[in-house]
Amino acid sequence: MEPAHLDPGVIKLVRRRLAVAVPVLFATSIGMFLLGAASPMDPAMQYAGATAFTTDPANLAQIRANWGVDDPLPVQYARWLGNLFQGDLGWSTSRHEPVGAVIAARAGWTLLLIGVTLAVVLAGSLLLGTIAAYRRGGLFDRGIRAAAYAVESMPVFWLALAAIAVFALALGWFPAGGLTDVTATSTTFGDVAHHLVLPVAVLTVSQAPWFLLFVRDSVADSLRDDHVLAARARGLRGRTVLFGHALRTALLPFLTLVGTHLPELVGGSVLVETVFSLPGLGAVSVQAALGSDFPLLAAITLITTAVVLLANLCTDLAYTAADPRVRIDG
The missing domain is CATH 1.10.3720.10 (MetI-like)
Structure with missing residues (x-):
């Protein structure tokens, strides 16, 4: 029995769709990242919730340092992109658990x-x-x-x-x-x-x-x-x-x-x-x-x-x- 071969037209279509999909996904990620960076919300205070106003400012500063939110935007995006390629989607500040776990559930x-x-x-x-x-x-x-x-x-x-x-x-x-x-x-x-x-x-x-x-x-x-x-x-x-x-x-x-x-x-x-x-x-x-x-x-x-x-x-x-x-x- 001869092995099945994919239609060259199908392969060509998949390749061209991938050539479009990669820039679209890349642009989408940049857009979402820029929106997040432009937000006036402090991720550390968002993470602390109602206790943010009574928490020691040093603890909030330590949270920001751990997350690298004070780094330049290109550095933050490169780090986020590198983690993404490794399967790490980040940490949910509103649900206090990994983003991957939230999505999987x-x-x-x-x-x-x-x-x-x-x-x-x-x-x-x-x-x-x-x-x-x-x-x-x-x-x-x-x-x-x-x-x-x-x-x-x-x-x-x-x-x-x-x-x-x-x-x-x-x-x-x-x-x-x-x-x-x-x-x-x-x-x-x-x-x-x-x-x-x-x-x-x-x-x-x-x-x-x-x-x-x-x-x-x-x-x-x-x-x-x-x-x-x-x-x-x-x-x-x-x-x-x-x-x-x-x-x-x-x-x-x-x-x-x-x-x-x-x-x-x-x-x-x-x-x-x-x-x-x-x-x-x-x-x-x-x-x-x-x-x-x-x-x-x-x-x-x-x-x-x-x-x-x-x-x-x-x-x-x-x-x-x-x-x-x-x-x-x-």
């Missing part, structure tokens, strides 16, 4: 929230958007579009607060926040799933209009294509024409939308995690920003940027795999 919950939401959004928008396109101009189509436009104008935090008021406080169907009940002694799948229903639903509703309207318009255009009209002329069933021909054609540009819309999905998760008190990276990012915890904020920003760049690369590769006629030229 919370990244999984954020990935779970985003992953489940993305799966529900894709499945729901593909189904509802396709049906709306097939019945374009009808009552269902008009209702879907009106609802999508209305939701687009609603901030995600407002949707989250409304969901808590109705489904948690008024009806009592779901918890208002957290991942487990207050009396729980362990984390179980059923308990976590029950607590994630509202956050996932809110994030899904806030992100669905973009995908739904895109699928609706793409499928509506595909229904006018020659090969779809030919399939209808051959007497194929409407369901077969709709899902086997029109939707298949509309899926190609839909893949690009998934990759380009990921940053907004990540941004929405930050607000949702904060409102529902979920222990993910989103809520920690807000706490880091409010507490001027720039080592933690810089690490989260850098990781999020890398994930978005990787998602865009995967989207390009998936687009080519779905349609071999598309040539990868980077």
